[in-house]
Amino acid sequence: MVFGASYSVHATSFRLWAPTAQRVDIVDYTRGQPQKYPMRERGDGVWETERAGDLDGMVYRYRLTFPDGTVRESVDPYARAVTVNGGYGVVVDADSIGDAGPRMPSFPAMQEAIIYEAHVRDLTIGPDNGITHKGKFLGLAEPGTRTAAGNLSGLDYLCSLGVTHIQLLPLYDFGSVDEAGDLGFNEQYNWGYDPVNYNVPEGSYATNPRDPHVRIAELKELIRTLHEHGLYVIMDVVYNHAYDALTSVFERTAPGYYFRMDQDGDFYDGTGVGNEIASEAPMMRKFIVDSVRYWAQQYNLDGFRFDLMGVHDVQTMRQVRAALDEIDPSIIIIGEGWKMGNHPAGVTPANYFHASELERIGFFNDDFRDLIKGSVFDAADPGLVSGSGELWRCARLFTNITGAKGIRDFSAPAQSVVYNEAHDNFTMYDTLCASLPNADADEIARRHRLATTIQYLAQGTLFLHAGQEFLRTKAGDHNSYRSPDSVNVFDYDRAVEYAAEVDYVRMLNAFRTDPANAWLRMESYSEIHDRYVLLWAEPFHLSYRVKDAYPGADVFVFINADTRTWYARGKPAGKYEVLLGEVSPAGSTRIAIAPLSVVVLREK
Numbered sequence: 001m002v003f004g005a006s007y008s009v010h011a012t013s014f015r016l017w018a019p020t021a022q023r024v025d026i027v028d029y030t031r032g033q034p035q036k037y038p039m040r041e042r043g044d045g046v047w048e049t050e051r052a053g054d055l056d057g058m059v060y061r062y063r064l065t066f067p068d069g070t071v072r073e074s075v076d077p078y079a080r081a082v083t084v085n086g087g088y089g090v091v092v093d094a095d096s097i098g099d100a101g102p103r104m105p106s107f108p109a110m111q112e113a114i115i116y117e118a119h120v121r122d123l124t125i126g127p128d129n130g131i132t133h134k135g136k137f138l139g140l141a142e143p144g145t146r147t148a149a150g151n152l153s154g155l156d157y158l159c160s161l162g163v164t165h166i167q168l169l170p171l172y173d174f175g176s177v178d179e180a181g182d183l184g185f186n187e188q189y190n191w192g193y194d195p196v197n198y199n200v201p202e203g204s205y206a207t208n209p210r211d212p213h214v215r216i217a218e219l220k221e222l223i224r225t226l227h228e229h230g231l232y233v234i235m236d237v238v239y240n241h242a243y244d245a246l247t248s249v250f251e252r253t254a255p256g257y258y259f260r261m262d263q264d265g266d267f268y269d270g271t272g273v274g275n276e277i278a279s280e281a282p283m284m285r286k287f288i289v290d291s292v293r294y295w296a297q298q299y300n301l302d303g304f305r306f307d308l309m310g311v312h313d314v315q316t317m318r319q320v321r322a323a324l325d326e327i328d329p330s331i332i333i334i335g336e337g338w339k340m341g342n343h344p345a346g347v348t349p350a351n352y353f354h355a356s357e358l359e360r361i362g363f364f365n366d367d368f369r370d371l372i373k374g375s376v377f378d379a380a381d382p383g384l385v386s387g388s389g390e391l392w393r394c395a396r397l398f399t400n401i402t403g404a405k406g407i408r409d410f411s412a413p414a415q416s417v418v419y420n421e422a423h424d425n426f427t428m429y430d431t432l433c434a435s436l437p438n439a440d441a442d443e444i445a446r447r448h449r450l451a452t453t454i455q456y457l458a459q460g461t462l463f464l465h466a467g468q469e470f471l472r473t474k475a476g477d478h479n480s481y482r483s484p485d486s487v488n489v490f491d492y493d494r495a496v497e498y499a500a501e502v503d504y505v506r507m508l509n510a511f512r513t514d515p516a517n518a519w520l521r522m523e524s525y526s527e528i529h530d531r532y533v534l535l536w537a538e539p540f541h542l543s544y545r546v547k548d549a550y551p552g553a554d555v556f557v558f559i560n561a562d563t564r565t566w567y568a569r570g571k572p573a574g575k576y577e578v579l580l581g582e583v584s585p586a587g588s589t590r591i592a593i594a595p596l597s598v599v600v601l602r603e604k
Contacts, residue, residue: 242275402532
């Protein structure tokens with residue numbers, strides 16, 4: 001059953017689920033005095049009506065009367081367009097607005113992806129980035145932009161990196177930014193993890209937030225442009241909570257249904273932001289599945305990143321996977337599988353302890369991140385690349401490099417989303433600076449490069465934070481969700497300051513995606529088990545062999561996280577080719593691995 005406003009040029013039907021309402025009216029606010037039209041109850045809590053004529057642009061709300069006399073108005077939960085700041089729904093023919101272009105060709109497999117996470121405003125708001133539409137969808141669709149210093153920016157910069165997917169932080173209508181206010185540099189900022197209208201693009205990213213058609217057309221133009229430049233697009237979705245539960249479309253239309261509540265009727269807070277969605281409730285589950293399907297079909301999105309996915313339940317995520325498979329089975333789903341939320345008895349959480357029940361859904365591998373980086377909660381706490389090289393850490397790293405089987409409940413290595421940093425928590429650069437206050441710039445850069453190189457050698461789905469390639473800093477701000485633009489802005493000129501590091505990541509992207517290097521992207525644990533051989537795991541050092549990485553040739557990998565040269569045993573018996581790093585022979589059976597470096601050798 002289709003809910004919301006279903007438009008045609010001759011008539012528009014409206015359908016709302018409000019099982020406890022005694023009466024529901026649709027109120028037309030388009031012009032002058034509001035006009036109220038009754039809806040009829042058709043059973044099972046469904047209210048509907050149809051109005052004749054071309055209603056494109058009609059501004060409306062639902063007015064619900066409950067048995068106790070309470071009267072509430074609500075925006076349509078399924079609204080596809082809204083007025084500025086999302087206070088009213090708007091009838092639109094979304095299919096005829098803008099052009100998202102054709103779908104991208106099906107992507108080969110999750111483990112082939114290199115996902116680059118970014119924020120529309122961060123990438124476009126900078127005063128000197130040469131972008132015209134600052135802070136806007138269209139700003140990221142502008143070709144040929146350069147900074148005042150003449151360096152690549154915006155779309156051209158993204159295209160220069162060699163990544164496969166651009167993951168954009170929330171694009172839907174969120175509540176923390178006044179769309180009608182000053183949207184200039186350092187005026188308003190938020191990541192957008194505060195959803196209000198889940199099926200509508202965010203107005204502050206549109207050139208005219210007051211025109212409900214514009215935000216739809218301009219988001220489609222951005223996605224089409226990225227596709228035309230060979231980049232797949234992943235959308236960050238936040239179905240685990242509402243910005244304000246009490247005023248949300250869910251609570252106003254079906255009080256007490258859509259959110260998890262305790263026996264006293266208070267909202268559970270498994271998300272840490274005041275409420276948590278009850279994804280196991282059938283109509284909430286339907287909403288999530290319908291919403292994801294709508295975004296994938298209407299905007300031709302290529303993937304979804306589920307915020308706090310562990311709050312959801314396995315059955316819901318399975319249905320999401322099945323719905324997207326009907327569109328394109330290669331649409332990527334990844335999510336935060338942390339153990340959190342107040343799931344009712346009998347409901348299986350969609351966290352990484354149940355990952356094997358969620359095939360072809362990836363989970364952020366925090367175990368890999370913490371081994372490499374140290375604690376995300378304490379920047380001074382070291383990881384492998386910042387001086388904590390215990391034996392257990394190096395041995396566990398090998399398990400993570402080989403797909404993290406047993407560390408998490410993964411059924412395939414692609415479920416391990418391998419990352420060192422993301423939009424939240426400290427950047428790797430800021431972590432290294434905090435944990436190594438006496439290290440000079442060159443040492444910080446070498447340690448940073450070491451961390452990134454290890455990431456690229458791991459089996460799984462690769463994930464980069466925007467700016468990781470140029471040692472991005474947020475001046476030690478670990479939670480910049482509402483910090484000013486001066487903290488969050490993407491510094492394209494820093495990419496030139498750290499040009500060697502950026503070029504190195506470009507090389508790693510080419511290396512990882514090279515069809516000849518399929519040994520980096522294995523599909524099954526059985527293949528990994530048969531071909532990976534641990535050579536040495538000792539404090540600060542790890543080496544391993546990959547059998548038949550190339551026809552008739554093995555690969556040997558050496559990781560030295562120490563500040564001293566490692567005279568490693570186990571090099572190829574005959575001649576070899578250096579694929580990554582620099583190496584000096586140290587005898588017939590040993591080679592010298594430079595401090596804080598990785599070497600990859602191929603038998604010849």
